[in-house]
Amino acid sequence: MILVDIYVPGANQTYDFNLDENVKIELLLEEISGMICQKEHCTLSGSIKEMLLVSQNQKKVLNSDLTLSHYKIVQGDRLMLV
Helix, strand or coil: CEEEEEEECCCCEEEEEEECCCCEHHHHHHHHHHHHHHHHCCCCCCCHHHCCEEECCCCEEECCCCECCCCCCCCCCEEEEC
């Protein structure tokens, strides 16, 4: 598990998440979006498959079929959910 900051431009908020770096990003997107919607009392419009997780440190879009460890995402890294 690693602690990362996830910035969500649509909400203009940054959230701290403990994520399993060995789980596919696709599953993490479901978890992240669910937790944010629960916290912000919102519903998700659209499909999770349309969401992207971006490494702000590496300036690249992360493939949802891979894991955070594949991209060498570590404790304290900053990600963006779009």
